[in-house]
Amino acid sequence: MSDAVVHVVDDDADARDSLAFLLETADFRVRTYPDAQAFLAALPTAEAGCVITDVRMPGMSGQELVKRLRTEASALPVVMITGHGDIPMAVEAMRDGVVDFIEKPFSEARILAALERALASAAPAQPTVSDDQAQVLARIETLSERERQVLDGVVAGQPNKIIARDLGISPRTVEIYRAKLMSKMHADNLAALVRMTLSVRG
Secondary structure, eight states: OOOOEEEOOOHHHOOOHHHHHHHHTTEEEEEESSHHHHHHHHHHGSSSEEEEEEOOOSSSSSSHHHHHHHTTTTOOOEEEEEEEEOHHHHHHHTTTTEEEESSSSHHHHHHHHHHHHHHHSSSSOOOOEEEEEEHHHHHHTSSSHHHHHHHHHHHOOOOOOHHHHHHHHHHHHHHHHHHHHHOOOOOSSSHHHHHHHHHHHH
C-alpha cells in the first residue's frame, strides 16, 4: 500500500498539520482538507487510501461525512478521531463502517495501528478474516452470562448507568464486568470491542 494516500479532514489547522507531519514522518503520503465539504469536492479525483476525519467540524460533522461517503459508495475506509467521544457515538460510528474510533489525545502507535488496519481493510479480502471471526466467537464463548449481557448493552451503545439499571446492578459492577469482558475479548479499547463483536454479529 505504498501508493496509498491518507486524507486528513480536520477544521483545526494546528491539529491537521501536526497529524500530517506525524504521518509523513511515518512515510505516508498525506492530503489535508479544512472541512468535510472540501474533501467531498475532491472526492471524484481522490487517490486510493483511507480517510482520517475529526468528528466535530463546522458545516458537516465527521459522522455526517461518513454517511455521505456510504451514499456515494466510496471504497475509502475511515478512521474517526474525536476529543469528545462517548459510547453511543462510538457504536454509531462502528455501525456506519468506521474502521476505528480514536479519542484525543492519542499516541503515535495508536493512530498508526488504526491506519494499518484501515488500509488492510481496503485491500482484497483475505481468508484470514474468517479465522479472525472464529477467534472472536471463541472468545465470546468464554464470557459468563452476565458478561454477555453487559457486552450486549455496550454494543447497543448504552452507557454504564443504563446497563446497570436494566440488569439490576450498580454502575460500578458494570465497570468491573466490562473490564473483565474486554480482557477476555483481547480488546484494548471500546472501539476494538465493538468492532470485533459486530464483525461476527453483523
